[in-house]
Amino acid sequence: MFFGSLSPLDHPRDCRSFPFALEDLVEELTRGNVTEVKVVLASVVAALAVYQVLLMAVGYGKLRPPFLGAAPASAAHRALGDAIVVVTLAVAFMCLTYFGFDEGESVLHAVTGFLLLAVLAVKIAVVRWWHGMSRFLPVLGICVLLLFAVTWASSAGDFLIGGPE
Amino acid sequence: MREPSHARQMVGSLLVAAAIVAIVIVVVTLELGPTSVAELEAEEERRDARIERAEERRELQEERRDR
Numbered sequence: 001m002f003f004g005s006l007s008p009l010d011h012p013r014d015c016r017s018f019p020f021a022l023e024d025l026v027e028e029l030t031r032g033n034v035t036e037v038k039v040v041l042a043s044v045v046a047a048l049a050v051y052q053v054l055l056m057a058v059g060y061g062k063l064r065p066p067f068l069g070a071a072p073a074s075a076a077h078r079a080l081g082d083a084i085v086v087v088t089l090a091v092a093f094m095c096l097t098y099f100g101f102d103e104g105e106s107v108l109h110a111v112t113g114f115l116l117l118a119v120l121a122v123k124i125a126v127v128r129w130w131h132g133m134s135r136f137l138p139v140l141g142i143c144v145l146l147l148f149a150v151t152w153a154s155s156a157g158d159f160l161i162g163g164p165e
Numbered sequence: 166m167r168e169p170s171h172a173r174q175m176v177g178s179l180l181v182a183a184a185i186v187a188i189v190i191v192v193v194t195l196e197l198g199p200t201s202v203a204e205l206e207a208e209e210e211r212r213d214a215r216i217e218r219a220e221e222r223r224e225l226q227e228e229r230r231d232r
Contacts (some may be wrong), residue, residue, distance in 0.1 A: 047189045076178035
């Protein structure tokens with residue numbers, strides 16, 4: 001969900017594609033720590049995505065822990081999924097409005113970020129309306145996890161490991 | 166008897182999620198350290214205030230000396 005450089009000190013204003021008012025809003029909300037807030041939120045949703053896969057493995061009966069049944073695991077997966085989507089959209093909003101698009105190494109990040117949003121939208125549609133396609137939910141879920149991982153690694157992970165370069 | 170168990174298991178699953186969120190926030194925040202823009206700005210403000218106070222003191226001393 002991070003399009004462009006994550007360095008707070010390397011942030012060319014002319015590369016931004018959105019009105020400055022939105023950038024100011026994001027900056028105000030994060031008290032100037034846009035990058036740091038984004039890294040924390042993205043790391044939270046990435047970690048929760050892994051937990052979601054575990055919950056659904058219980059939901060589908062692939063894992064059978066004695067303390068958690070399939071139905072509560074599925075219900076928790078659904079509730080948590082709604083929260084993850086909201087946070088993911090917030091991070092995407094911050095990326096697009098504050099960092100915009102940047103040619104170069106962030107192309108992979110931008111592509112996986114957009115793919116992630118697209119697959120999430122399809123998954124939500126299948127869960128809520130397109131019940132006939134429910135057999136694709138495990139594949140969609142694994143795709144979401146992989147896209148979360150690559151999107152996080154190409155930006156937040158890179159920032160955490162390599163620093164703000 | 167099934168319903169409370171279901172609810173308890175679901176709440177437990179959500180509490181685990183909350184614990185994951187808390188741990189990730191702590192670990193990532195520790196990793197980021199004092200590099201946040203707000204922290205750097207606060208540091209700069211404190212430094213400016215110190216310099217300003219020192220200058221004021223120097224000016225006061227010079228004024229006293231002139232008198």
